[in-house]
Amino acid sequence: xxxxxxxxxxxxxxxxxxxxxxxxxxxxxxxxxxxxxxxxxxxxxxxxxxxxxxxxxxxxxxxxxxxxxxxxxxxxxxxxxxxxxxxxxxxxxxxxxxxxxxxxxxxxxxxxxxxxxxxxxxxxxxxxxxxxxxxxxxxxxxxxxxxxxxxxxxxxxxxxxxxxxxxxxxxxxxxxxxxxxxxxxxxxxxxxxxxxxxxxxxx
Ligand code: SAH
Numbered sequence: 001x002x003x004x005x006x007x008x009x010x011x012x013x014x015x016x017x018x019x020x021x022x023x024x025x026x027x028x029x030x031x032x033x034x035x036x037x038x039x040x041x042x043x044x045x046x047x048x049x050x051x052x053x054x055x056x057x058x059x060x061x062x063x064x065x066x067x068x069x070x071x072x073x074x075x076x077x078x079x080x081x082x083x084x085x086x087x088x089x090x091x092x093x094x095x096x097x098x099x100x101x102x103x104x105x106x107x108x109x110x111x112x113x114x115x116x117x118x119x120x121x122x123x124x125x126x127x128x129x130x131x132x133x134x135x136x137x138x139x140x141x142x143x144x145x146x147x148x149x150x151x152x153x154x155x156x157x158x159x160x161x162x163x164x165x166x167x168x169x170x171x172x173x174x175x176x177x178x179x180x181x182x183x184x185x186x187x188x189x190x191x192x193x194x195x196x197x198x199x200x201x202x203x
Contacts (some may be wrong), residue, residue, distance in 0.1 A: 017194040018113075020183055021149050022048055022152060024196060026111060030146050032056035033108040036141070038134060039063060039126065041117050043072030043176040049077055049111070050086050057086040062095045065124055066196040068117055088192060094132035108146045115153040115163060119139040128162045132169060139178075139199070155190030164197055177203045 007015040009067060014020050029052040039044045040061040049059055063069055069090045076088065087177075091099050112134075114126040138148050152163040170180040183194040 008187065011170065014177060016194045017151055017185070017192045018019060018045075021111070021151055021194050024147065025049070025052060025111070026150060028145075029053060029109050034058045034060075034106055036098060036102070036107055036110040036138070037061045038098075038110055038112045038138065038144050039114065041068050041113060042074040042119075045111055045113055046088075047076055048070050050076060050080055050088065050107070051084060053086045055084055055086060058199035059086055059088045060091055060099060061088060062091040062093070062098065064094050065117060065120065066090075066092055067120060071117075094130055094134075096130040096137070098134075098137055100140050104140050107112060107138075107141045107143060109147045110142060110146075112148075114151040115159055125156065126162065128158075128165045131162060134175075135197075139197070142199050144199055144203045145201045146199050150195040150197075152193045152195060154193060162201065163193060163195075170195060170197060171198070174175070174198065 013139070014023065025048065031054040033053045034057065035049050035053055036061060037049055040046050040063045046059060046061050053059060061072055069092050076142065089099070116122045116125045135148065142148060150166060152166065153159040154163045169183060173180055177200050179198045179200065181196045185191045
């Protein structure tokens with residue numbers, strides 16, 4: 001914690017790829033939007049998303065572990081003002097398929113925070129194959145101008161291959177339809193990275 005405070009005092013622009021991701025989310029998400037948290041974990045990202053979409057918005061929060069859904073529910077009820085609470089739906093299960101009722105082209109932002117649940121079972125980690133399947137579905141539900149944000153952990157076992165597979169996939173997308181970008185810390189070895197995919201407004 002003390003280290004984090006020290007970092008915040010030293011580097012005011014951003015300290016981590018998550019800070020970077022959050023800055024982009026704030027730019028793109030509007031009150032009343034529908035957003036998807038594809039890996040809700042302990043709910044830190046879900047809380048930020050809830051504040052961005054506000055009471056008129058909706059969040060679909062997915063996780064494969066019931067412990068994560070429980071943890072997110074508790075974290076939101078402890079930290080979210082009742083008057084700001086959006087419609088929140090939990091999808092317990094693999095994110096390779098999002099719930100049927102999400103209309104294609106209806107979602108402003110889909111976020112992934114890959115890897116394993118902090119303080120949870122490190123064996124329950126996101127996997128390249130299901131992550132790529134999920135991304136393909138995310139690309140269909142995202143609206144024109146919407147964004148897919150993927151925080152990767154190449155320092156974790158298997159996380160480097162997962163990140164590389166996502167980069168290769170993103171590199172293959174048409175530049176007329178998708179704008180794909182990669183952020184990496186140059187002087188912090190194995191630190192998390194951020195991949196952003198934005199769907200064009202005319203898509
Ligand atoms: N965003 C969270 C941290 C996410 S950690 C926070 O702010 O706290 C990564 C999460 O992905 C873990 O909770 C893990 O259970 C989940 N996960 C792993 N594989 C998954 C899959 N195939 N589908 C959905 N969630 C998955």
